[in-house]
Structure formats: structure tokens, C-alpha cells
Amino acid sequence: MADQLTSGSPPRFAHESEAELARILDFYGVAWRYEPDVFPISWNADGAVIESFAPDFYLPEIDLYVELTTLKQSLVLKKNRKLRHLRQLYPEIRVKLFYARDFRALMVKYGRTGFLADLVAANGNGNGNGAAKVAPAAADEDAPATTGP
């Protein structure tokens, strides 16, 4: 049974796509935690953290972080940059990046195209997370989907 369900009330997800992924993991009995860790990735001259990265999910059974990307290309590129920093600073951390197209493929696989359409309607043209549009190929080329050992 999923960790999250047995440890109290469900978290407040930032986006509906994250809630959907949590439901999928629950369905298949995969343990998960929502944004359990924050990794500093940039510091100022005084040593204070000025930028950090908190992957959306952690799957303890396979020691894997999962991050869902947004639809807006500017945010995808920013996330790719942060992921590169994360890889450099924490090479032992395994992070799988789910682009919008990965999430969309999951929805097609599970016949959840109606949910997908609802997300598009709710989020408008590209302001939501992970549903409607396919992330441009350039984003995929920018960073591999899985990092770490």
C-alpha cells in the first residue's frame, strides 16, 4: 500500500496532474512521498541557498525521484537547467523527468483522454502542468529522462 495513504491525509498537490500520478501509483500499490526532499543547487557568496530543487515524488521502493514538468517551454528549460545542476551536485540521486508528452502517453494508455481534456480546459493554453501539449523535442534533447546510476 502506498506510504502516503497509510500515513495520513493526502497532500495538497500543486497540480492536478500530480494528483493523477498519485492515484495511479496508489492503484498499483506503489509507495510514494510527495516533495519529501529539497536539494539546494545554488548558493550566493555568503553561502546562503538561493536556488533549490524539490522533485515532486519520491518512490522509496526503487529509490527514485520523479519530477513532472510543466507545459510552458520557458519553465521546461528552467527545469532542465536545474536538473543538470542537481546531477552535477548529487550524482547519487536518481531522478526521472516526466515531460508533458510522457504524462499524456500515460493518460492515453489508461484511456484517460477525458481527464486530459479536462486538464486542458482548466489550464488554458499551456499554463498548466503536464497534460495538454507535447513538450518540444528540444526539451528532451536538453536532458535525458533519467539521471544518476
Add this chain to the structure above:
Amino acid sequence: MSLHDDVEEILLDSETVANRVSELAAELTADYAGRDPVLVSVLKGALVFLADLMRAMDLPSSIDLMEVSSYGGTATESSGLVRIMKDLSASIADEDVLIVEDIIDTGLTLNYLLRYLWERNPASIRICCLLDKPARRLAEIPIDYIGFTIPDRFVIGYGLDYDERYRNLPYIGVLKPSVYGGAPPEG
């Protein structure tokens, strides 16, 4: 209108698939020599692969079939948990189980199935899959035999379906995104 018209490209033609299935069968025949493995498949996608693989194996094997509910259907709304729709028809206690799968994508179904089958106390469990699509893997699956590792494309044919169609295509093809309302291919 032919089924083939919905195929964007043939990823693995029938001859390539047949040759690889023969190679896998030879490998399995050697590895399981002296044993009588139980070939377990999950309905419905693996049926074609199972049928070809078992006929190419020179072993006294038996087969069994399972069916599990998938996320997104009505079962999801009623229970919220995966369910065994069709269980094994015989005990696998002390048996050597070989799971024969058509494709491993996220690995979530197989991950559930592995836990379920291990509770039945088999002597061993190994996994043989025709297609490994690791891009979106969300579970650690120890795959012992892999036919092909494929890119992140929507594949159909040779048992694999979209909305219950295309299973009878003799090859493995990539479905045109327009069929499932997807965007044009990238890059």
C-alpha cells in the same frame, strides 16, 4: 479502410520478430533444461507472443493465464485498487514460473503481479518480455529475457492493441498519433 492505414511505420517486421522469438525460445530451452516451467501470461496483449514462444520451445512446459484490472476503467472508480480479474487456474507452489509479457512500459502492473505471484511460493520466477520500453519505468523490474528494447513510441500489433484493435497485425508498428488524438511526431 485497412488496419495498416493507421500505422505510421513498421518498427519490427514479422520476420524480425519471428527470428527473435526463435532465439529467445532456444535460450529458454537451454536455461530450463530438465525443468517443466509454467508459462504465465497476462491477458490479452501477450497471447500472440506466448503462442509463438511456447511452440518454439522444446520443453514440457505448461501455460496459465491471468487478467488484472487496469487503471482508468470503471474498476478504478469502484475500488481504487488493482484487482485480479482472472486468477491462475492451478497452484504454482514449488514451480518454476516464467512470466511471458508482450511489453513492459511503466512496469506497474508487472510489479504488482510479481508481489502477488511470490506469495504463491513458486520455486522461481523469471520474466521474458518481447518489448522493453524503459523510458517511463516507475517500478524496478528484473527482466531476464528481452526481445527488443524499443524507443518511446505508441506500438501496436503482434498482440498489442489500441482500444482493442490492431492486435492481429503480423508486425509491430507505430500507431499514427492522429488515431488516438495525439500530436504529430516530434523531432
